Amino acid sequence: MNDMRRDAAAEGVHRRVNDRVHGVHGLCDAGTGLDQEGYFVREGSLDRVSAPFAPIVTALRDQLAERFGPSRLTCAYLYGSIPRGTAVPGRSDLDVLLALSARPTPTDHADARAMEAELDAAFPQIDGAGILLCGVEEVLSDLERYDLGWFAACLCTPLMGEDVTSGLPPYRPTSLLARETNGDLHERLPVLREKAAAARTDAERTRMTRVVARKLVRTGFTLVMPRWGGWTSDLAESAEVFGHYYPAHADRMRAAARAARTPRADPELLDELLNGLAPWLADEYLAVHGPKAPRP
Incomplete structure (x- = not known):
């Protein structure tokens, strides 16, 4: 029964993403994370x-x-x-x-x-x-x-x-936003590899898998966010959105999304994320959006 529910949920995500990519729904429809003018709607309450x-x-x-x-x-x-x-x-x-x-x-x-x-x-x-x-x-x-x-x-x-952000301007899902939020994977990758190599227990490997997988799914989604024209924090949906634009890497991103939601101590999976998907994703991100502005 749980497998049937997961399959149904995955199919629902795939259908919503497919409709959104091909323009079936309007920009302001629920699930895009934007208002009718294309600005981010604050998520959560x-x-x-x-x-x-x-x-x-x-x-x-x-x-x-x-x-x-x-x-x-x-x-x-x-x-x-x-x-x-x-x-x-x-x-x-x-x-x-x-x-x-x-x-x-x-x-x-x-x-x-x-x-x-x-x-x-x-x-x-x-x-x-x-x-x-x-x-x-x-x-x-x-x-x-x-x-x-x-x-x-x-x-x-x-x-x-006091909400200190009340004076900030509204935001759109632009390439600038993509660059400044996740244009640092190429810099963070060596550090993530070092931390993964230093993990000795199953608990440490599980935590590292979750950290790495979440970073890759968020980066993969924001890579295509300006083209998709919306926002989602759902990891499964993020992977599906990415997969529509990069079908050759869709299965690897889906695996990353599963690992982000239900991580486990799997050295082979962690190695695939860090040395398989991540290097390609870092290079593609730089090519599409450029590097994040340096921080002190």
Whole structure:
């Protein structure tokens, strides 16, 4: 029965993507992530947080108020499957972005790591917690306008505090956005390979597989995003969109999407991702969109 449901879901994704690619639906139809003028619609909402994850969000608020307070924390954001309403108990992680009033300090990072550990231990509904830290000035900087700024404005849901992205301009799925969000695979690839080689336990290999697979699926999707003219955070749909434009690599990207959703300790799969799909994808991305602007 589970296999039948997965096959039906995959067929539904394939049909929606095929219709979208060939212009059956309009730009503003549900699932494209854009409004009628072609601008990103902020994904996620606190109203979409499902009942199993509501206590986690409450605990997160309490811990943020206790550890950071209004003097350090300008705005806290949720992102990922929990605010999108697609989180699966026991499989999904808790993703948080904190925009601090000043550049994060070692104390800020230590507090964030402590919160991650406490939340992960207290709530079996989540498979880990990740808290990203940044300063408000960084979010609003010209250098981050089409990366961190776009991410906070379009993919993050305000949880508490003042939404610092309210003054940012609207975004379209352009080549500039693609370049600045994922035009760094060629630079990150050696580091990812080093970390994969250093993984010694099945748990470490599983985590690395998830990290690498997610990066490749996101990069593959944004490679074709301007041509597709829409946005999705769904990994399976991202792989299908990519496959319509690069059919020769479609099966490898589908495998990456499966590994991103249900990772496992498979050294051969991890090697294929890092040394098979990734090098081609990095070269193609540079050829189509160019490299991401250097960061200090």
